[in-house]
Amino acid sequence: MNSAIAGRNAPMTAPKSSLAIPDAPEFETVEQERRHRKQRLAAALRLFGRLGYDEGVAGHITVRDPERPDCFWVNPFGVSFGRISVKDLVLVDSSGEVVDGTRPVNRGAFVIHSAIHDLRPDVVAAAHAHSIHGRALAALGVPLRPVVQEACAFFEDQSVYAEYNGLALEADEGRRMAEALGGNRAVVMRNHGVITVGASVEEAAFWFISFDRAAQVQLLAEAAGRPAYLSYEQARVAHRQFGSPRLARFSFEILWDDIVHAQPELLDER
Numbered sequence: 001m002n003s004a005i006a007g008r009n010a011p012m013t014a015p016k017s018s019l020a021i022p023d024a025p026e027f028e029t030v031e032q033e034r035r036h037r038k039q040r041l042a043a044a045l046r047l048f049g050r051l052g053y054d055e056g057v058a059g060h061i062t063v064r065d066p067e068r069p070d071c072f073w074v075n076p077f078g079v080s081f082g083r084i085s086v087k088d089l090v091l092v093d094s095s096g097e098v099v100d101g102t103r104p105v106n107r108g109a110f111v112i113h114s115a116i117h118d119l120r121p122d123v124v125a126a127a128h129a130h131s132i133h134g135r136a137l138a139a140l141g142v143p144l145r146p147v148v149q150e151a152c153a154f155f156e157d158q159s160v161y162a163e164y165n166g167l168a169l170e171a172d173e174g175r176r177m178a179e180a181l182g183g184n185r186a187v188v189m190r191n192h193g194v195i196t197v198g199a200s201v202e203e204a205a206f207w208f209i210s211f212d213r214a215a216q217v218q219l220l221a222e223a224a225g226r227p228a229y230l231s232y233e234q235a236r237v238a239h240r241q242f243g244s245p246r247l248a249r250f251s252f253e254i255l256w257d258d259i260v261h262a263q264p265e266l267l268d269e270r
Contacts, residue, residue, distance in 0.1 A: 021250045024200070033066040035086075037201060041073055041125075042086045042266045043256050044205035048129055049081030050259065051209065059129035060109035063201045064117060070094045072117055074110075076103030085268040094118075111174035116197060119178045123197040125204035133216040134194035134208075141190040144214050146230040147221050151214035152238030153207070153248075158186040185243075186211055202252035203245050209255075210248070 027033040041063050053059060059081065062072040071093045075084055090101030096110045109128075116126050137144070143158050144151045161180035165173050177195070181187040185207055186196045194211055198204035221227040230238060241247075260267065 019247070021246050024246075024249060030067045037063045037066065037125075038073055038086050038089055039267055040201040040205075040252075040256065041075075041089060042084050043259050044127070044201055044252075045075050045081045045084040046259050046263055046266050047205065047209070047255055048127075049084075051131075051212075053129035053131045053208075053212075054081040055130045057106060058108075060106055060113065061125065061127045061129075061201065061205060062109065062113040062117070063125040063204075065091060068093075069121075071099065072113060074105060074113065076101065077106040077109075079103065085266050087269050111171060112177055112195070113174075115171070115174035115178035116181060116195070119175075120181070120183075120197065122199065123204075124199050125201040126195060126197045127204045127208040128193060128195045129208065130193045131208075131212045133219060134188075134212045135192070136219055137215040138188050138190055138193055141188075143188055144186075144211065145218055145227075146235035146238070147218045147227045148214060149230070149238045150210055150242050151218065152230065152235045152241075153210055153243040154184075154186050154214070155235040155239040155243070157184050157239065157243060158188065159184050161187055161189040161192075164189075164191045198248065199245060200249055202249040202256075206248040206252040206255070210251075 025036065041061060044061050048054060057078055060074055062074045065071045065073060071091050073089045073091050076088055076090050079088055090098050090103055090105055092105050092110055093099050094114060098105055112128060113126050116123055141160060141162060143160055144154050146152050146155055159180055159182055161177055163176065177189060181195060185198065186194060188194055196204050196207035196211055198207055
């Protein structure tokens with residue numbers, strides 16, 4: 001039996017991290033924090049576009065407003081990820097009304113994300129897109145397995161939503177998705193795609209990118225043969241290391257630097 005199932009390896013302890021990761025930024029005013037969140041949101045959407053996660057009107061990333069936690073900022077309906085700038089983002093309230101911005105909101109974005117933000121007060125940001133490898137994994141209706149160390153960021157920290165009820169346009173469906181997510185950082189929605197969440201845009205977006213890449217590795221490895229999955233003990237060690245929110249945030253900042261250098265207009269506010 002594979003060690004990932006049997007868990008026969010001797011227990012392991014995680015070594016103390018010596019990575020020099022800077023602390024999360026602190027803000028003197030709510031306006032500064034709002035600008036930071038909106039800038040990271042626009043950058044995350046541009047990164048999703050660069051990585052090919054866009055498909056028509058599908059896909060959205062949200063972040064709570066720091067002053068009005070019952071409202072969230074989101075990409076507008078019908079605008080390509082690769083064309084989003086800070087000025088395009090819209091603020092949506094708990095009833096789905098746009099209270100800041102000139103464009104409409106994707107109904108699916110509101111239904112899914114409003115339920116997540118309601119059920120998970122710890123979640124500041126959530127990401128959902130129809131990426132190729134995430135959807136391929138969703139078509140199988142299985143979670144990520146501990147096939148490589150990076151995949152272990154989601155070990156015992158993910159769930160599978162096994163239902164499919166068409167487009168998520170009704171509040172009940174969004175609620176079911178949020179409930180399926182539970183207290184995890186990711187949920188695989190069978191025949192649909194993946195949602196990841198975090199305590200910042202940086203975390204939620206990086207978790208989505210990392211999940212999709214790990215899904216690609218898993219699909220390739222399992223198609224090629226019988227992967228040497230990590231044992232439960234090994235996977236838990238890797239989860240404590242690669243599942244660090246601090247590491248995810250810092251890893252996103254590397255991507256942020258790259259996309260802002262290449263596409264500085266994403267920061268335009270008017």
